[in-house]
Amino acid sequence: MLVLGIETSCDETGVALYDTENGLVADALHSQVDLHAVYGGVVPEIASRDHVRMLLPLIQRVMSDAGVDKPDAIAYTAGPGLVGALMVGGGMAAGLGLAWDCPVVPVHHMEGHLVAPMLEDTPPQFPFLALLVSGGHSMLIAVRAFGDYRLLGTTLDDAVGEAFDKTAKLLGLGYPGGPALAALAEDGDENAYDFPRPMLNKPNFDFSFSGLKTAVMLEVRKAEAAGKLANRKADLAASFQRAAVDTLVAKSLRAARAEGLERVVVAGGVGANRLLRHEMAARFEGEVYYPRLAFCTDNGAMIAVAGALRLAEAGEASEIRAQPRWSLESLGVPA
Ligand code: KG4
Ligand code: ZN
Numbered sequence: 423m424l425v426l427g428i429e430t431s432c433d434e435t436g437v438a439l440y441d442t443e444n445g446l447v448a449d450a451l452h453s454q455v456d457l458h459a460v461y462g463g464v465v466p467e468i469a470s471r472d473h474v475r476m477l478l479p480l481i482q483r484v485m486s487d488a489g490v491d492k493p494d495a496i497a498y499t500a501g502p503g504l505v506g507a508l509m510v511g512g513g514m515a516a517g518l519g520l521a522w523d524c525p526v527v528p529v530h531h532m533e534g535h536l537v538a539p540m541l542e543d544t545p546p547q548f549p550f551l552a553l554l555v556s557g558g559h560s561m562l563i564a565v566r567a568f569g570d571y572r573l574l575g576t577t578l579d580d581a582v583g584e585a586f587d588k589t590a591k592l593l594g595l596g597y598p599g600g601p602a603l604a605a606l607a608e609d610g611d612e613n614a615y616d617f618p619r620p621m622l623n624k625p626n627f628d629f630s631f632s633g634l635k636t637a638v639m640l641e642v643r644k645a646e647a648a649g650k651l652a653n654r655k656a657d658l659a660a661s662f663q664r665a666a667v668d669t670l671v672a673k674s675l676r677a678a679r680a681e682g683l684e685r686v687v688v689a690g691g692v693g694a695n696r697l698l699r700h701e702m703a704a705r706f707e708g709e710v711y712y713p714r715l716a717f718c719t720d721n722g723a724m725i726a727v728a729g730a731l732r733l734a735e736a737g738e739a740s741e742i743r744a745q746p747r748w749s750l751e752s753l754g755v756p757a
Pocket of ligand 2: 531556557690719720
């Protein structure tokens with residue numbers, strides 16, 4: 423069965439065709455980064471308008487790359503995300519579903535991230551621990567089966583991607599900051615600053631990154647006052663990244679041990695971070711799975727895969743779902 427996946431929850435328009443027998447057939451992505459960069463963050467209205475502009479051409483490109491006239495089903499991100507942006511994908515999916523007379527499946531964006539490693543040659547088997555780290559979420563989840571999710575821990579304040587982005591902004595790196603900060607960190611000394619490893623002394627699996635961000639801010643101000651910021655940026659970036667990654671890895675190892683889980687899946691935009699990928703693989707005794715770099719950040723392929731697994735939940739094409747807030751645990755195992 424051929425599933426068309428549509429992702430428009432934030433600032434990337436992603437489209438893909440996924441064959442349940444043969445895997446990924448075609449995919450295309452349009453990033454809006456340049457449009458939002460001047461504002462230092464995502465402007466929802468601009469995001470929606472650009473999805474309107476780009477979505478249909480991307481669908482046409484993917485269909486023509488694959489030599490396909492119509493898919494067997496359509497999956498779209500129904501939430502969480504920016505409501506206007508979500509409605510563009512939902513509206514397009516509903517319209518095409520009516521035109522093509524095929525089922526339309528609303529997909530939870532974070533379930534998409536969670537199943538992204540299933541696009542790789544060696545997909546993870548259940549059960550596993552999932553560390554989902556993106557711009558909006560930091561979650562540790564015990565995954566017993568597709569749809570069987572128990573939230574073990576989450577962020578009490580900023581998501582880790584958000585912490586990367588805000589710290590990057592402090593360092594004058596622009597938007598989106600995560601990849602830029604990681605690149606700058608390559609040239610820095612990660613031991614230059616002893617930043618806090620937030621919440622590591624707490625027995626739970628929750629995260630908090632605002633204290634770490636504040637600690638960086640204080641050091642930025644100090645370096646600025648001393649006229650030395652330019653020379654210190656790489657060290658600040660490297661020391662921040664080390665503290666954030668140490669926290670993520672340590673909590674993941676602890677959660678895996680507590681739950682008796684021998685596999686870890688790392689997914690979401692921050693899953694593209696090289697230090698995180700390296701440290702998790704080096705320190706976790708079991709198997710570690712990631713999506714390829716391009717499928718860590720938002721994309722249509724992960725939505726197509728999640729949609730294929732949730733086909734039973736296809737609704738009426740006329741029902742457009744857009745849920746800015748939506749709990750992953752509420753999804754349940756498909757019938
Ligand atoms: O999953 P994603 O594309 O969108 C959301 O669902 O939020 O994640 C985007 C987040 C941004 O905060 C971005 O800065 C971060 O992922 N990110 C990174 C890296 N690449 C993307 N953070 C750290 N290191 C990276 N290499
Ligand atoms: Zn995402």
